[in-house]
Amino acid sequence: MPYRALCGLLGAAWLVAGGGLLAMFVAYHAPGGRSEGLFSTMGPQGHYMAAFAGCAIVVWGCALIAAAWRPLEARGIGAASALGLVLCAAYRLMAFVVGDYAELGNLLRVEAGVFLVLALGFVWLRPRAPGAAS
């Protein structure tokens, strides 16, 4: 049950986040549209890559929701999600060391920590394969 909740909640969050990135691309290229705040320095190329990442995150979210629906049949999605979260955390830790992201401060470390804890959840809450030895 906790595994299904983890998959469902993260899947829903990813759908929102991925959709947001796609919407940001559309808003940036709408007539008179320009991004503001943290994303104002991305430029057209940055928004293009963000939209690509948004598409991938939407698919990831859909896969997680499928895993929440049928956790036993979609065990591999949990393992893949753990790997994806570890990669997300690893590049955030690298970004923390590189000074170009200094304005984000400890947010990078906090995000990395959250992703790693979620990865541990996917590793340990994932249901065992039917018939596997404990």
Place this chain on the structure above:
Amino acid sequence: MIGRVLATIPIVALLAIDLLLPRLEMLRQGPDPVARADVETAVAKVGEPMPDFTLPDLDGVPVTLSDLRGHRVLLTFERSVDW
């Protein structure tokens, strides 16, 4: 079980790095090494002539400060939306 333990090792290692990073400030770099090198050798000091430089204007045309000698010069630095 062994697979889960093996998968946990790199995750816990990264968590440890995450927690230790604030203690390793010497690893942290500045915004741009090239820019920092320039700053150290070409700092404008009060009362001394401005070090010469060349930068693109709003139209992308390079402008050299020494070419403007004899004119009043007002420098403004802005961050454009598409920068």
